[in-house]
Amino acid sequence: MNDLLNFLRxxxxxxxxxxxxxxxxxxxxxxxxxxxxxxxxARLIEGEGNPLVFATWTGAPGKPTLLLYxxxxxxxxxxxxxxxxxxxxxxxxxxxxxxRGAADDKGQVFILMEAxxxxxRENGKLxxxxxxxxxxxxxxxxxxxxxxxxxxxxxxxxxxAIICDTAMFAPDLPTITTGLxxxxxGEIHVQGARTDLHSGDYGGAAPNAVEAAAQIIAALKDRDxxxxxxxxxERVRKPGESEISAWKSLPFNAEEFREKxxxxxxxxxxxxxxxxxxxxxxxTFEVHGIxxxxxGEGSKTxxxxxxxxxxxxxxxxxxQPEEVIRSLxxxxxxxxxxxxxxxxxxxxxxxxxxxxxGNVFVRKAADAMKKIFRHETVYVRCGGxxxxxxxxxxxxxxxxxxxxxxxxxxxxxxxxxxxxIANYSRGIDAVVEYFSSL
Ligand code: BES
Ligand code: MN
Ligand code: MN
Numbered sequence: 001m002n003d004l005l006n007f008l009r010x011x012x013x014x015x016x017x018x019x020x021x022x023x024x025x026x027x028x029x030x031x032x033x034x035x036x037x038x039x040x041x042a043r044l045i046e047g048e049g050n051p052l053v054f055a056t057w058t059g060a061p062g063k064p065t066l067l068l069y070x071x072x073x074x075x076x077x078x079x080x081x082x083x084x085x086x087x088x089x090x091x092x093x094x095x096x097x098x099x100r101g102a103a104d105d106k107g108q109v110f111i112l113m114e115a116x117x118x119x120x121r122e123n124g125k126l127x128x129x130x131x132x133x134x135x136x137x138x139x140x141x142x143x144x145x146x147x148x149x150x151x152x153x154x155x156x157x158x159x160x161a162i163i164c165d166t167a168m169f170a171p172d173l174p175t176i177t178t179g180l181x182x183x184x185x186g187e188i189h190v191q192g193a194r195t196d197l198h199s200g201d202y203g204g205a206a207p208n209a210v211e212a213a214a215q216i217i218a219a220l221k222d223r224d225x226x227x228x229x230x231x232x233x234e235r236v237r238k239p240g241e242s243e244i245s246a247w248k249s250l251p252f253n254a255e256e257f258r259e260k261x262x263x264x265x266x267x268x269x270x271x272x273x274x275x276x277x278x279x280x281x282x283x284t285f286e287v288h289g290i291x292x293x294x295x296g297e298g299s300k301t302x303x304x305x306x307x308x309x310x311x312x313x314x315x316x317x318x319x320q321p322e323e324v325i326r327s328l329x330x331x332x333x334x335x336x337x338x339x340x341x342x343x344x345x346x347x348x349x350x351x352x353x354x355x356x357x358g359n360v361f362v363r364k365a366a367d368a369m370k371k372i373f374r375h376e377t378v379y380v381r382c383g384g385x386x387x388x389x390x391x392x393x394x395x396x397x398x399x400x401x402x403x404x405x406x407x408x409x410x411x412x413x414x415x416x417x418x419x420x421i422a423n424y425s426r427g428i429d430a431v432v433e434y435f436s437s438l
Contacts, residue, residue, distance in 0.1 A: 001097075001424070003033060004110045007072075008090040008099040014050060014073035014140040023136050026072040027051045030109070030134050037117035039132065049144035050136030054155070057116070058129040064361075064438050065129040067158040067398065068116070069388065070109030070165055071138035074101035075413045082415035095421050102419035104412035108164035108405060109134060111424060115431035127436045131158055138165075138386065141185060141348025149391045160361035161392045164427065166404030167412075169380050170251055171420075174369035174430070176362060177402035179280060179381035180389055182315035182352035184324050187345045188216060188332065190292070190307040199301040206303050207339030210293040213307040216342060217287055219335035225269040225278075227285045227313070229331040235318045239281045246379060247276040261408060280381035283324075284314040314383065321349035350387030355399050361438075365401045368434035372426050403430065 012026035013019040027044055034055040035042035042055035050073065058065065077087035077100045085091035090099035097107065112132070119126050133156070135145040149156065168175040192207035221227050239247075254275055258267050269278045292307030294300040315324055329344050336342045355362060357379050366377035382402075389400045405427035411417045 001421070004107060004424075005090045005097070005099075007033075007106050007110065008097070008101055009088055011077075011088045012073050012101070012136065013076050014137050014142065015076055020050075023050050023073060027053050027134075027136055030072050030113075031055070033113060034132055037113065038120040039116070039130075042132075045148065047144045047148065049142040052136070052145055052148060053132065053134040055132045056130065056155075057120070057126055058131075059125055060127060060129050063128045064160065065131065065158040066435070067156060067161040067392070067396075068112045068130055068132045069134070069161050069163050069392075069400075070112060071105045071135050072109065073136040073139050074104070074106065075139050077415075079415060084416055087415075087417070092421070096418040097421060097424075098416060098418045100417055102417050103167075103406040103410040104417065105138070105165045107419035107424055108427070111164050111405060111427035111431055112162065115428045115435070118428065119432060119435065128438050129158075131156065135388070138388075141387070143348075145388050146391060149388060150395050152395055156396055158396070158398055160359075160398050161389070161396075161400040162361075162365075162431075163386065163389070163400055163402045164404055164431075165386055166382050166384075166402045167406035167408055167410065168404065168423070169378050169408070171407055172373060172375055173251070174366070174373040174375060174377040175404065176357065176366050176369075176377055176379050177355075177382045177404060178357050178362075178379050179317070179354045180352060180402075181280070181283075181383055181385055182319065182321060182350045182390065183312055183385045183387070184315065184321050184328065184346070184349045185312040186310075186347045188213065188309040188311060188342055189345060190216065190309070190340060190342045191305065192340050193303065193305045196305050197303045199303045202303055207337070208303050209307040209340065210290070210304045212337050212340040212342070213290055213292065213309045215337050216332065216335045217309060217311070220331060221285045224271055227283060229285075229324075229327050231327045232283060232313075232319075232324065235320070235323070236281075236283060237317045239277060244274075244277070247274075247280075250276075250378060250380070252276075276381075279383040281316050283316055283319060284383075285311065286314075287311050314385070315350075315352045317352050317354050319352060321351055325349070348387070350385050351390035351394075352385075353390040353393055353400075355393075355402065359399045359401075361399060361401050364437050365403050365434050368437055369403060369430045371433055372430040403434075405430075 293304035
């Protein structure tokens with residue numbers, strides 16, 4: 001675990017250019033660690049953006065080949081003053097490791113790394129063939145891995161991808177994730193007057209870009225959470241009855257969820273649709289931030305000329321990013337108030353995806369997790385996105401087994417991110433058990 005703590009000390013924040021050297025150091029750390037563990041040809045794959053780490057062990061002829069995926073980059077740690085211990089000085093408190101990346105995804109990547117290392121150490125060989133592919137742009141929408149996988153290098157050929165980058169539904173409840181939402185992330189750029197103007201002189205005549213941004217956003221989603229983009233829901237596939245009924249038997253208390261996890265006075269979203277369906281099987285439209293106008297202390301009487309809203313839509317099967325972008329742009333054009341011009345600047349996108357729970361690689365993972373956690377494995381979907389997973393299916397033709405060991409209260413992307421040490425060690429046991437069962 002000491003090595004994991006050292007890994008967590010590297011602030012490999014892919015969204016912040018000033019951390020480029022740290023991002024590279026994290027890639028080299030993984031490469032060197034895999035090399036020392038006995039993997040073959042451990043190397044960095046360079047390209048535009050952050051390097052991929054690649055390493056293999058293919059000494060099990062006739063056995064399946066598994067693509068072991070994860071990411072070594074992390075989210076920015078802000079707001080810093082809310083951390084009990086500093087984000088890049090891992091601290092152990094009541095059975096958890098606290099650090100940025102502890103659960104997402106350094107601690108979980110280390111589960112795969114440690115499991116393989118343990119088997120090589122104890123047996124001198126593995127029961128399966130493995131290819132590690134660990135990326136450094138998952139958190140920032142980088143395209144390096146996408147270009148690499150889409151070019152279908154023969155060195156990626158494998159039977160299934162194994163991913164530890166999701167969460168368990170509840171403590172002690174082993175969980176397989178069978179669906180991820182996709183995403184369209186970008187900025188709405190709003191322009192009114194040529195330059196900022198005195199609000200007394202020009203108020204009543206000049207268009208206000210910040211107000212326009214608010215009007216545009218309000219036009220795109222109503223108070224009941226329905227997204228007002230014509231055509232957006234056309235391709236939304238209703239979850240099957242068996243999936244819905246499986247979700248109904250999950251141990252869950254909506255009131256407790258509202259109070260303890262969300263912490264708001266009420267939940268939002270489409271009232272006629274059940275909560276899990278809203279979070280896992282419906283598209284979303286969210287505003288992440290609005291930049292523009294005067295936000296300093298005191299007052300300044302100005303009509304802002306420009307505003308930028310960062311927004312995203314989460315996508316569900318069978319929506320496709322390209323089509324959603326076109327629909328969004330059409331709806332945006334209609335929502336622009338008089339005197340204003342607005343445009344959408346795409347930053348990144350990813351398709352949604354589903355995994356067949358009947359797939360043999362999924363079933364055997366569920367069995368192995370059940371054995372280690374002594375509880376029947378549950379199947380859920382995830383509201384988040386892991387952009388490359390759709391392409392593993394499309395370009396490589398392989399299913400992804402998402403066996404995650406995070407917990408709902410791990411605070412990923414938030415202050416005081418943590419990872420349960422018990423789950424870390426049970427995760428390693430489960431992966432060893434799984435690979436041995438194949
Ligand atoms: N590991 C998460 C995905 C995830 C989120 C799994 C919630 C389980 C629960 C992943 O690192 C992530 O945060 N993805 C981003 C992708 C985006 C930046 C394109 C996301 O979902 O926001
Ligand atoms: Mn992740
Ligand atoms: Mn993440």
